[in-house]
Amino acid sequence: MALSEVPAERHRQVAGLFTERVRGARSWDAPSPVAGWTARDVVRHLTDWFPGFLASGAGVELPHGPSVDEDPVAAWQVHCDGVQAVLDDPKTADRELTNPHIGSLPLAAAIDQFYTADVFMHTWDLSRATGQDDRLDPDFCADLLGGMAQMEEVLRSSGQYGPRVEVPADADVQTRLLGFIGRDPSWRAR
Numbered sequence: 001m002a003l004s005e006v007p008a009e010r011h012r013q014v015a016g017l018f019t020e021r022v023r024g025a026r027s028w029d030a031p032s033p034v035a036g037w038t039a040r041d042v043v044r045h046l047t048d049w050f051p052g053f054l055a056s057g058a059g060v061e062l063p064h065g066p067s068v069d070e071d072p073v074a075a076w077q078v079h080c081d082g083v084q085a086v087l088d089d090p091k092t093a094d095r096e097l098t099n100p101h102i103g104s105l106p107l108a109a110a111i112d113q114f115y116t117a118d119v120f121m122h123t124w125d126l127s128r129a130t131g132q133d134d135r136l137d138p139d140f141c142a143d144l145l146g147g148m149a150q151m152e153e154v155l156r157s158s159g160q161y162g163p164r165v166e167v168p169a170d171a172d173v174q175t176r177l178l179g180f181i182g183r184d185p186s187w188r189a190r
Contacts, residue, residue, distance in 0.1 A: 007112035008087035032129035
């Protein structure tokens with residue numbers, strides 16, 4: 001299924017797949033492809049960084065759920081539902097997010113570009129950590145790779161991405177995206 005171009009609908013699709021992986025996780029302490037992170041830490045990352053980004057850039061407060069340590073499934077669901085409510089709110093169309101690093105963007109576009117894309121890429125991490133289906137939408141992989149490749153130096157210097165992992169030149173687009181963001185596409189939980 002192709003992902004929507006509409007930020008609210010794309011978030012619903014991407015977060016829906018991540019939610020399936022969260023609900024399918026059996027061991028929250030399983031290592032993930034992100035060095036030093038467990039499956040629980042993948043969820044923690046998404047639920048921890050984004051509320052502050054929204055609050056400081058757009059004055060939007062997301063609802064607080066249980067901690068990821070207490071209940072990662074419920075923590076994710078409360079967070080995910082809160083983000084979706086922001087995107088579904090008709091007032092979002094008139095709001096902007098302002099950040100010193102990115103300037104001002106329409107709120108829905110900022111959520112799509114920075115957060116939904118992050119959820120999409122971390123779906124692979126959680127899927128691999130928990131032994132679930134790790135296939136990602138190839139068209140969105142290509143879109144993300146094309147956009148990020150144009151600003152590789154900025155991304156690498158941000159500290160948000162590890163060194164590129166070399167992959168075969170004829171690798172599929174998901175493998176190339178994973179290598180670009182510093183993941184070893186052949187990583188498996190031991």
